[in-house]
Amino acid sequence: MPQNLWLLVGLGNPGRRYQGNRHNVGFMVADVLASAGEDLQARPNGRFQGELGKGSLDRQPVLLLKPQTFMNLSGRSAAAVCRFYEVEAERVVVIHDDVDLELGRLRVKAGGGDGGHKGIRSLVQELGSPAFVRVRFGVGRPSVGEVEDFVLQDFRAAERPAALEAIGRAAEAVRVVVGEGVNAAMNRFNGPPAEKRSQQQEDD
Numbered sequence: 001m002p003q004n005l006w007l008l009v010g011l012g013n014p015g016r017r018y019q020g021n022r023h024n025v026g027f028m029v030a031d032v033l034a035s036a037g038e039d040l041q042a043r044p045n046g047r048f049q050g051e052l053g054k055g056s057l058d059r060q061p062v063l064l065l066k067p068q069t070f071m072n073l074s075g076r077s078a079a080a081v082c083r084f085y086e087v088e089a090e091r092v093v094v095i096h097d098d099v100d101l102e103l104g105r106l107r108v109k110a111g112g113g114d115g116g117h118k119g120i121r122s123l124v125q126e127l128g129s130p131a132f133v134r135v136r137f138g139v140g141r142p143s144v145g146e147v148e149d150f151v152l153q154d155f156r157a158a159e160r161p162a163a164l165e166a167i168g169r170a171a172e173a174v175r176v177v178v179g180e181g182v183n184a185a186m187n188r189f190n191g192p193p194a195e196k197r198s199q200q201q202e203d204d
Contacts, residue, residue: 009030011026025139037055039054075119078123089128103139107189109134110133
C-alpha cells in the first residue's frame, strides 16, 4: 500500500430516515469529497461494514469511508479498513458533527478526547489511539430539549444555507489536511466563517 495513503471517514447513520440529520453532516461532507476526487464514489463493502471508495484526492491516494454500522459503532468499520490497508491512526481524518460549536463553525485538530461524541469514542476504542485528525462541524446546541434528539433532526429551512456553505468548507478543509497538512488546515479553517469575520470587523 502507498505509505502516504489517507483514510477519510465521514460519520453518520445509514438509511433514508437519517439522511438530512445534523448527526449526518459527516456523510454529507464525504459525498462532496467523493465528487471532488477521482474514483472516490463509496460503494457497499461487506468486509468493512461500510461504503468505501478507493481513489485519489488532489493527486493524493485516499480511501473514503461511510461506516454503515450506525454512529455508536463507527470505529469497527474504520478499524477494519485501517488493518486491511495498513493505515496508521495519524493518517485518518474523521468528519463529524459537534454541538459545542455554533452552526457552520469548523475546528480542525489532531488527537484529543471524544467530547462526549459516541462515534468518536468508538473510533478511539477500536483504533486503539486518539491520534486521528478530526474535522469538527458545528451544528449548534438546542436551547431546550435533549441533545440526542436535536442531532437526529434535520436542519431547519433557515439553517440550510449556512449548513450547505459549511459542508463545502469542511470538504475543503479535508483537502488541505491531505495536501498541505493539519497545521495548514487549522490556520485556514479554525477561525469564524468569512461572513462572521466581516460582521465582527464592522462591529469593531
